[in-house]
Amino acid sequence: MRIVGQCDDAGALAVPDFSGKPEIRPVKVARFAKLAIAASTVVMLVGLYVGMKYSYAIGTFTAEQSRVFHIDVSEACLHGTEPAPVFEAHQGDHVVLAVTSLYSGGLYLHGLETVVDIAPGMETTITFTAEHAGRFFLHLHGNDEDHTHAELAVLEVAPR
Amino acid sequence: MQYRTVLESFATPAMKYRAVFFLVLTCLLPDAAQAHSFEVPYILPIPLWIYMYACMAMLVISFAAIGYYSATPVTVTSPAPSSGGTGVQDYSGAIGRSVILVLRIGAVGLLFLTIAAGFIGTKDPMTNINMTLFWVVFLLGFAYLTAIVGDVFAIINPWDTMLDICETCGLDFSKARVIYPRALGYLPALCCYIALIWIELFTEQSPFVLSVALVAYSVIVFIGAWLFGRETWLRYGEFFGVFFRLIGAMAPVAYIRTPGPGEWHSRSRLPFSGIVDDPKEHLSLVLFVLFMLSSTIYDGLHDTQVWLDIYWKHLLQLIEPMWGSVGPKDRSALIIFWHTVYQRSGLILLLALYVGVYLSVIAVAKWIAKIDASVGSLAQRFSYSLIPIAFVYNITHYFTFLVAQIRVLPWLVSDPFGFGWNLLHLSRAPQDFGLLDMGFIWHMQVALILIGHLVSVCVAHMISLRVFHTRRQAILTQVPMLVLMMMYTSVGLWILSLHLSQRLNEAGG
8 A cells, every 4th residue: 555645766665565454554553653762762861861870970079178279370370381270179169269479460260250359479368168160260350551361270160 | 472573483485475374364363362351151061971971862862863754654845945935834924014113223223332332332341232232142142032033133134224224315235236246155144254253262352343343344234235236245245144044944933025115024834944945045055054063163172172282282293393493482472373373274174174074974975875966956955954953052152151141231231331320220230140050051051952963863854855856865865964963963062071271371262
């Protein structure tokens, strides 16, 4: 028999012959097959997700702790001849950024929108609890004539 | 950067000529500054388990799509007769002239506000409204809205409105003074697109630079419309029109211009039917679609550790011996110079790579299904199937930026030029709006990419059923197309999993 809409070219896929079994229609078979494919896809996606999550994510957490990071703002920092360091923490950690600088200006922790003034030769600290996960850039916005702008460090806070 | 120092450091005249060539290449626009403009991304790369899950889910979805379509007795249909009119479910009627008038005036007003704010407002991109209006509200928010409500931009295009006004004043843009070369196709729009991404990635974005760019673009539109005729230029050369038309093709609404002046009708249609039905137009539109994909990919890639390590750990070792003996200062200048060349050429090379891969896959599809049509013709017909992948990757890449910036919009509206006004009498803007949960961001990124992949696979299949004479050809062509979709989706997922580099200072963006 011919399915409605099935092209009659030589290359068409073979269609089962249901002529002797009028109670089973190819449209119904196709509908059942599509439903089965959709359902099994959803089951596989959910199963994969649960399996992957609990296989890989569990056991990576650490207890909340205090982390102190020291940054010395030198000429090398301003001219970018060395990559800015990456400080790693976890959500909930107590973070202290201790900055000593040759320059004056503002310390900006972008993303967390924390701003602290800094003076030459003085150690300035930024203290906070890492409530948000993410990647946050610590920049020096100089108040000199050149409006010095330098990346001092990157703080990566991993979620728990 | 001290280009003079760089030039002087080249030992021979030949080297200097080469250097001049690259200077022309790289100095067209100013070097990126160390300072950020107003976007500071805070997204962490997706963790390994989500990345692995996403890859496996992509395979499952791909094979499920094949199985689903194999189980569906479908018709091999004729190509669609026209754009926007097929797949139509319902005729929704005319759009009121007053509504159109208000929208068009509003669009022109916003364009003027954007330009004016850059010239007279504060230089601070955070407190000048023009950066947020253009980069966030228009290029991101309006683009995402277009995928839902259709190509509204075709109705409210401010450059179209300004041409209208000029024609009312006696200037004639309706006739072509020079015949538009057919071979050009959408290349002018593509060039403007590349220029826009170039500005986004490689220049120090500021309100002033943006306003200058918008004025320059407006001049280009007027010159193009004057030379080639308004209709021609708005169709082929006006970048924003082409960009929003492609995105709007996914929407469940189409807008049809009727012969009367300023009359538009809206028609509802099946979602994504626009990208299935739109007939092939020009090979340059394939480049445009592929650049939609590759430019967003490159935006994600160009400051990752992997990409920068290629230069710092490998290429630099190859090119450094060619410099001879240079002082530390010159060496530093050369390193940065060649890094700039590396970064900027990467944008074009990635487009070339994407085009090469796409055409190769189309050629394979043509070969295994024994199709008579040319590779170029098939490439044009299937290029729209990549739009969903490009679109969702754009969302995954920028939506946190959109969310972050859109929240400060009321305060920017209240003080558009950064003069300290408070026109809306708002309370002081909060310093901390809160950040989106990283887990939510990761899951949303992966879910969107998988949805985009599924839609693209389905669209490619539906296009093949319209294009080919036999179902066998339609099925066979889908095997290489599916591999192509999986490759593009995998690259998108991979880039989401990459760590950003700490060499941003050296990289210059």
